[in-house]
Amino acid sequence: MMHVYRQLLAAWEAGNEVILASVVQTCGSTYRKVGAEMIVDRSGNCWGQLSGGCLEQDIVERCLQLLHTEKPFQLVEYLRYSTLDPFADDQSGCNGDMRILLTRTDWLQPYRSELERALEQELAISHLIVLDGPAELVGVRAFFIDGCPIHTDRGSEWFIQSLPASGLSGLSTDEKTGAVYYRQQVPPIRKLLLAGAGNDTIPVVRFATAIGYQVHLCDFRSAYLEPNRFAAADVVLHQIGRNRNDWDGLLARFSPHTPFVAMSHHLEYDRLSVEAALQRGLRYIGVLGNKSRLRLFAADILPEQAERIHCPVGLPIGAETPEEIALSIVSQVLSFQNRPGRRQGDGSEAEQTIQRQTNPAERGQPVSQRKGTILG
Incomplete structure (x- = not known):
């Protein structure tokens, strides 16, 4: 969408x-x-x-x-x-x-x-x-x-x-x-940044674009960035090398509110991307894998930085298949961005009361049969 x-x-x-x-x-x-x-x-x-x-x-x-x-x-x-x-x-x-x-x-x-x-x-x-x-x-x-x-x-x-x-x-x-x-x-256009474009990102792209995200896929492997692999309407592909400068240059173009997920299955690439995301101040950083894997490349993370990292990424729904894991990831991203106070209409604001201007003769009629009140 x-x-x-x-x-x-x-x-x-x-x-x-x-x-x-x-x-x-x-x-x-x-x-x-x-x-x-x-x-x-x-x-x-x-x-x-x-x-x-x-x-x-x-x-x-x-x-x-x-x-x-x-x-x-x-x-x-x-x-x-x-x-x-x-x-x-x-x-x-x-x-x-x-x-x-x-x-x-x-x-x-x-x-x-x-x-x-x-x-x-x-x-x-x-x-x-x-x-x-x-x-x-x-x-x-x-x-x-x-x-x-x-x-x-x-x-x-x-x-x-x-x-x-x-x-x-x-x-x-x-x-x-x-x-x-x-x-x-x-x-604003909701954007999702993914470090890695392997096969397990395909269902993530499918679910995320279905609910309105523009997905930005990043990888150093050109073969993974073939457009026909991602049959979604709103995907942007970035070939980002295995160096920090490439990541810093890319992330400077995104708001700190843009959610980011490292899932390249390449330890050094995930390390570079997570370090750059922390430096950029991104609010949501997801890392695929368990915490022991995270400690291999993020041993020096400060406590205030660790609060922004979600590892293992995704809601705990017992996911096993790529589709289930993708669903848990996109659900956690959406839950984080829709938390109270972040989005109008999320239930945290008082609803506005409609002034009663309906014709009494129309009360009880199906909506499809009502003429409505047209004031313009």
């Missing part, structure tokens, strides 16, 4: 018009939380998922309808938590409310090179749109990279400059104007 915004860039490159669907509020039990996104092109193709499958067809239909209008956005509610009788219909879906914002993306297209560069360099990216308030502000949009405005709709500069330069995804109200706006904080 490729990052949603890389899919957006690919759709633009193919000449497609695209609608971005974002979860802006939730209440009760919902499949996804605030900040989750999917995109829909003019052919009805979609990337990403906002529910277990019960809302997607309706979302696609609404996106296609929006493409045939001049409106910049639509705001749609799917209400189950606030219905009078949640068991009165076909009992499909979660017992929760979701408010989903559908927005056109054509205004962002002129900045696709800036967006692509910011994604690659792991810069902070966000965009916002005003949904309610003074008539002259409704529909105003802005696009930011590292807190700096790249685009502001003409005539609204004074308003955008008065808002906080950054923030988590969610709805906010400007106290001075009363304008309600939604800010989308674009998540």
Whole structure:
């Protein structure tokens, strides 16, 4: 699964018009939380998922309808938590409310090179749109990279400059104007670094790319770096020699938050890569093998450095086969990166309450039959 915004860039490159669907509020039990996104092109193709499958067809239909209008956005509610009788219909879906914002993306297209560069360099990216308030502000949009405005709709500069330069995804109200706006904080492309490209990395690549990681494979053996060995969509291959300078140069291009796993089955190569990863300050360093193997090349590791090393790498699930070991590795990496406070929507933040604006006549109807509340 490729990052949603890389899919957006690919759709633009193919000449497609695209609608971005974002979860802006939730209440009760919902499949996804605030900040989750999917995109829909003019052919009805979609990337990403906002529910277990019960809302997607309706979302696609609404996106296609929006493409045939001049409106910049639509705001749609799917209400189950606030219905009078949640068991009165076909009992499909979660017992929760979701408010989903559908927005056109054509205004962002002129900045696709800036967006692509910011994604690659792991810069902070966000965009916002005003949904309610003074008539002259409704529909105003802005696009930011590292807190700096790249685009502001003409005539609204004074308003955008008065808002906080950054923030988590969610709805906010400007106290001075009363304008309600939604800010989308674009998540960075998740990257995973592997030292070694042997056969046991193939299932690691398969599992990691399936959940959205861009995998960077490093090895000094050119035969291991044949692209056809890794039938995944988002893999970058690096031939890194058996010297420290090569590793230092490569790791300087990655954030310290990038997880790293040494699994080359070559003692000296693992030693060089782990030393470089420690020096770079990487937060998660996994080492394949047992602790006695680690002590062969890491005897001088300081206690504060040892806290960042996971050896043996992977969750203790009794893994034996390459696929089971790969599953344990990717699961531990994901668990580490998703620990509370690291990711919006992980359950550590208070859910936002949806204002009840449903039509009483629609309560108890299946989600697929509800018209929704469109405020845009």
